[in-house]
Amino acid sequence: MAPVALPWSTTVRDPQLGTVTLRGLLSERGDTDTCVIVVHGLGGTTETHYCVQAARAADSAGFSCLRLALRGADRDGEDFYHAGMAADVAAAVASEPLRRYARVLVLGYSLGGHVVLRYALAPTDARVRAVAAICSPLDLDLGARHIDGLVSYIYRRHVLAGLNAVYAEVARRRAVPTPLARVLQARTIREWDSLTVVPRHGFESVENYYRTISVGPSLSRLELPALLLHNRADPMVPPSTYESHLRSAGPRVTLRWLSGGGHVGYPGALSLGEQAALGVEAQALSWLARQ
Secondary structure, three states: OOOOOEEEEEEEEEOOOEEEEEEEEEEOOOOOOEEEEEEOOOOOOOOOHHHHHHHHHHHHOOOEEEEEEOOOOOOOOOOOOOOOOHHHHHHHHHOHHHOOOOEEEEEEEOHHHHHHHHHHHOOOOOOEEEEEEEOOOOOHHHHHHHHOOHHHHHHHHHHHHHHHHHHHHHHHHOOOOOOHHHHOOOOOHHHHHHHOHHHHHOOOOHHHHHHHHOOHHHHHHOOOOEEEEEEOOOOOOOHHHOHHHHOOOOOOEEEEEEOOOOOOOOOOOOOOOOOOOOOHHHHHHHHHHHO
16 A cells, blocks of 8 residues: 555646646655655556655665655546646646755656656756656657557556546547547557647647657756666567667766666566665665665
């Protein structure tokens, strides 16, 4: 079970919609000056199993933890996120409940890790010391091509179901760029993005969205230490979708290879060589805390 958490919220200013509310779950400890922000993956929520595991690991390490729901992920219907929504992370860092912390560490899973890396390109608060991305795509175009392939059908169907639930709630509250009935017909991530993210967030095309937001080509410009955790056997984000970018990553990037698991699920005995409890979350948090 996750540690006790209370509802958390703050607002972020959006150029089109004005004020958008962000929500999450905050587990606080009174004996720490460190808070870990955890960001879910595509179609995920603050209650997804890996977010719960991260909150548990943070508590065991003696840290507070905010499980952040990117805009719309909690099904509030105000808006929906995309892969470059670093403004949501910045708003969480700046929120009133987190102001008491002297140090903030940020951990993202899958697409959430991509969002975290986008934040690390232009961090907004000196209290944020480092970020970590677990099994995260670095090239959105190559990532979408892989997920949209036949081999990823079951995973893609699961992710699209989560995204459609987010979009449906937005459609209940306000006008949306594409009718819900048409969006529900999308069978690929690329098609879904072209119908939703592209018109809502002002991209010229889905190709423009993927090209301008992908963090891979910008890894050498990260302004924060970043831990990238990848698995050569990852069925959803295989090395072929990001390895070319790793060759030009800058000195702030630390790469560690995972084994014994799949996409974001790993055995409890996993070690990254950190002098800390075993498990991918505990090991990643130990690395973050050392930066």
